[in-house]
């Protein structure tokens with residue numbers, strides 16, 4: 001199982017949309033995929049079209065430590081796609097053991113090809129747990145000047161945390177989101193980013209697409225078979241990820 005963390009401490013940059021879209025694309029290509037929602041907003045399950053709360057989500061599993069993770073994996077409505085929900089509104093500051101998530105995931109590592117982890121917009125202990133449990137990271141970045149500044153700061157912090165935790169991970173790339181080819185500032189932002197982190201660390205950009213917003217209202221399955229710009233863009237991103245792994 002290859003574990004990919006989707007994170008940025010900035011909110012609303014497309015982390016959850018990216019997590020869901022990439023996971024759906026992997027699943028459609030036949031890879032057995034596990035989604036984990038570490039954000040207590042619980043947006044992943046909305047994206048999967050599931051509105052009820054779950055008694056046991058990933059947060060309680062991390063707190064209890066001895067829980068059988070296999071019992072809390074849920075089936076989604078899509079073939080090959082499974083998920084572990086968040087405990088909505090859970091007090092994440094209760095979670096202190098940074099290694100538990102890694103230990104829990106070890107128990108399912110032979111069952112899935114990919115595990116994709118969505119995170120809350122912050123850098124806290126839960127992010128540290130996620131870093132320890134992951135092999136690769138993708139940082140979605142809203143394509144605008146402040147998005148660039150914040151993302152470069154975040155990537156630096158991220159490397160510092162990883163080195164403090166003495167863990168090895170690879171930056172698969174920064175993923176520009178809400179991109180428009182016709183906006184000059186967007187192209188300049190990506191050029192600037194390339195000059196800082198290197199062109200090879202930038203994934204193909206995701207254009208702004210209203211159909212992607214329908215994921216949260218109607219569920220991922222509703223757009224999975226439909227043609228859309230956003231879906232095409234995420235297909236290219238998955239092609240690129242598979243090339244890099």
Ligand SMILES: Nc1ncnc2c1ncn2[C@@H]1O[C@H](COP(=O)(O)OP(=O)(O)OP(=O)(O)O)[C@@H](O)[C@H]1O
Nearest residue numbers: 011012013014015016017121178207208209212213
């Ligand atoms: N490429 C896109 N085009 C248009 N709308 C988008 C795009 N990507 C995301 N959105 C919309 O922007 C909003 C924020 O996206 P999303 O929830 O994925 O961001 P997030 O980084 O996970 O936010 P949070 O920090 O709150 O978890 C949502 O309403 C989503 O539907």
Ligand SMILES: [Mg+2]
Nearest residue numbers: 015016039043
């Ligand atoms: Mg989110």
